[in-house]
Amino acid sequence: MNLTPVWISIQLATVTVVVLLALGTPLAWWLAVTRSRWRVPIDALVALPLVLPPTVLGFYLLTLLGPQGPIGGPWFKVTGQTLTFSFSGLVIASVIYSLPFVVQPLRDAFRAVGEGPMEAAATLGARPLDAFFTVACPLAGRGFLTAVVLGFAHTLGEFGAVLMVGGSIPGETRVVAIAIYEHVETLEYGAAHTLSAGLLVFSFLVLFVVYALNRRSRPGVTG
Amino acid sequence: MSEAVLEFDLGLARRGFELAAAGELQAGITALFGQSGCGKTTLLRCLAGLERNATGMVRHCSGVWQSSTQWLPVHRRRAGLVFQDTRLFAHLSVRQNLAYAERRRPRGGPDRDEVISVLGLAPLLDRLPAALSGGEAQRVALGRALLGGPRVLLLDEPLAALDYGRRRRIMPLIRAIPERFGIPLLYVTHARYEVLDLADRVMLMANGRIAAHDNVAAIFSTPAWWPALGDIDPMVIWEGRVVARDNDWGLTTLATDGGRLRLEGLKAPRGEQVRLRIAARDVLLVDEPPAASGALNALPVMVRRIDCPGGGRLHVELQAGSRATLWASVHRQSAASLRLEPGRHLQALIRPQVLGLND
Numbered sequence: 104m105n106l107t108p109v110w111i112s113i114q115l116a117t118v119t120v121v122v123l124l125a126l127g128t129p130l131a132w133w134l135a136v137t138r139s140r141w142r143v144p145i146d147a148l149v150a151l152p153l154v155l156p157p158t159v160l161g162f163y164l165l166t167l168l169g170p171q172g173p174i175g176g177p178w179f180k181v182t183g184q185t186l187t188f189s190f191s192g193l194v195i196a197s198v199i200y201s202l203p204f205v206v207q208p209l210r211d212a213f214r215a216v217g218e219g220p221m222e223a224a225a226t227l228g229a230r231p232l233d234a235f236f237t238v239a240c241p242l243a244g245r246g247f248l249t250a251v252v253l254g255f256a257h258t259l260g261e262f263g264a265v266l267m268v269g270g271s272i273p274g275e276t277r278v279v280a281i282a283i284y285e286h287v288e289t290l291e292y293g294a295a296h297t298l299s300a301g302l303l304v305f306s307f308l309v310l311f312v313v314y315a316l317n318r319r320s321r322p323g324v325t326g
Numbered sequence: 327m328s329e330a331v332l333e334f335d336l337g338l339a340r341r342g343f344e345l346a347a348a349g350e351l352q353a354g355i356t357a358l359f360g361q362s363g364c365g366k367t368t369l370l371r372c373l374a375g376l377e378r379n380a381t382g383m384v385r386h387c388s389g390v391w392q393s394s395t396q397w398l399p400v401h402r403r404r405a406g407l408v409f410q411d412t413r414l415f416a417h418l419s420v421r422q423n424l425a426y427a428e429r430r431r432p433r434g435g436p437d438r439d440e441v442i443s444v445l446g447l448a449p450l451l452d453r454l455p456a457a458l459s460g461g462e463a464q465r466v467a468l469g470r471a472l473l474g475g476p477r478v479l480l481l482d483e484p485l486a487a488l489d490y491g492r493r494r495r496i497m498p499l500i501r502a503i504p505e506r507f508g509i510p511l512l513y514v515t516h517a518r519y520e521v522l523d524l525a526d527r528v529m530l531m532a533n534g535r536i537a538a539h540d541n542v543a544a545i546f547s548t549p550a551w552w553p554a555l556g557d558i559d560p561m562v563i564w565e566g567r568v569v570a571r572d573n574d575w576g577l578t579t580l581a582t583d584g585g586r587l588r589l590e591g592l593k594a595p596r597g598e599q600v601r602l603r604i605a606a607r608d609v610l611l612v613d614e615p616p617a618a619s620g621a622l623n624a625l626p627v628m629v630r631r632i633d634c635p636g637g638g639r640l641h642v643e644l645q646a647g648s649r650a651t652l653w654a655s656v657h658r659q660s661a662a663s664l665r666l667e668p669g670r671h672l673q674a675l676i677r678p679q680v681l682g683l684n685d
Contacts, residue, residue: 219409219411219413220413220415220416222376222400222407222409222413223407223409223413223414223415224415224426225375225376225399225400225401226374226376226400226401226403226404226405226406226407226471226474227401227406227426227427227430227470227471227474228401228402228404228427228430228431228432228474229401229426229430230401231401233430234401237426238415241417242415242416242417244417
């Protein structure tokens with residue numbers, strides 16, 4: 104059986120989580136502490152992928168990232184490659200699709216940490232960024248764990264958006280979920296079973312671990 | 327008064343509250359005293375730079391912290407703020423909490439081993455903050471602030487959450503800080519006895535303003551401030567100096583502005599400064615010097631004025647020595663038989679109470 108789709112899925116999920124941590128951490132911190140009137144609309148925007156059908160997301164991304172689109176066009180001019188039906192395009196789609204699964208746990212964890220410890224760090228001479236990495240982030244540790252696990256698992260499980268943006272190019276954009284779909288279409292139930300069961304067990308284990316960790320005592324934030 | 331280490335003139339408007347506080351901080355311990363909600367904590371936060379909306383001026387002797395054109399961020403002010411809720415870093419052990427502060431100080435500062443021994447932190451070093459009691463956490467927070475090498479130390483009701491015994495153990499540690507480490511201290515409290523036992527000076531705060539700022543004796547001995555101090559009964563605070571000790575009788579003689587006083591059970595050595603409280607109810611007026619009496623101390627006094635606060639008693643303001651004031655609480659009938667009137671010379675039998683932590 105061809106395991107390349109599994110490998111692509113894992114690559115995609117890893118890259119997506121790394122990108123999401125880099126972008127999502129500052130965004131989550133901002134959402135946690137800001138008093139700006141933009142907080143609520145941005146919060147809603149971040150949560151959109153939770154409720155939108157993946158096809159809606161996929162359709163807009165296809166339009167934006169296509170060779171004539173406002174993002175895909177310049178990209179094509181600079182790199183000579185299209186964003187749609189490529190791994191890079193998949194990453195962009197996955198980042199947007201999994202955004203709430205990373206940003207929301209981080210935001211809630213930062214909110215639980217609160218500004219108290221950061222203020223204390225500042226009075227002890229810690230610069231803002233120093234305090235952020237040495238105090239806020241470690242105190243939000245469990246939020247990071249949840250974010251990474253959920254972001255990774257959710258990216259593995261995506262289908263609609265990926266299919267519309269990436270298609271199903273073997274070895275390039277054919278991820279596990281799409282491979283399963285095509286196995287079923289071509290009546291290869293054995294292969295579909297193997298991949299499906301694998302994904303099922305993996306997803307269950309991931310969620311089990313997350314819930315088990317969150318059930319334990321809250322991160323050491325004292326009152 | 328010694329030179330100002332920190333001067334401020336700050337404003338901050340919030341819904342239903344306005345801070346407009348001006349004052350200065352000198353070496354030693356200054357108590358910031360006032361009712362809950364009068365803005366004490368807000369003022370500390372403004373001084374530390376944690377209130378970005380604060381307007382006005384803060385000037386440390388080393389440079390300007392805040393003015394209309396300048397704003398020094400919190401981490402560069404180095405005001406050691408000890409929060410009421412300690413705010414120890416929950417993910418770090420006590421040792422690491424202390425090291426966090428020490429690593430970030432620009433240069434010099436209290437010695438780590440000295441801070442650990444003065445505050446008794448050695449047995450706590452490997453614990454996590456969650457495993458500390460309230461008093462232990464306060465000591466660690468104090469130690470952490472000290473090790474940050476602060477220019478001033480701002481303490482926000484550090485003893486409020488502690489029981490009496492623990493307070494009594496921590497107060498001498500706080501008292502020793504200015505002298506031992508050369509750091510001036512602003513101490514927020516609404517407990518009167520903490521002011522009397524710890525502070526050199528008091529800032530009286532009411533409705534977001536500094537109503538008065540003077541040394542402890544002057545503030546507590548001024549009738550105008552008694553309501554703000556919590557409706558205290560008439561009293562005076564005298565500062566005295568130990569001039570002699572009589573070990574046979576166990577008596578210590580103090581020189582004060584009002585005259586010499588003898589006290590029992592005081593262990594302070596010669597030359598030591600001692601703070602006394604003489605409440606009006608502890609002053610008994612007699613017209614002749616008694617040949618013998620149960621009181622150790624009799625001082626010649628002169629009546630300055632007589633207040634009638636209502637009820638059966640009168641408040642009599644007396645002059646002792648050349649410039650010391652004393653208050654006596656006298657029943658109307660006694661006042662009549664003593665023929666009290668301004669200018670009358672009498673004897674006061676007094677029972678002073680020793681304040682502070684030198685007992």
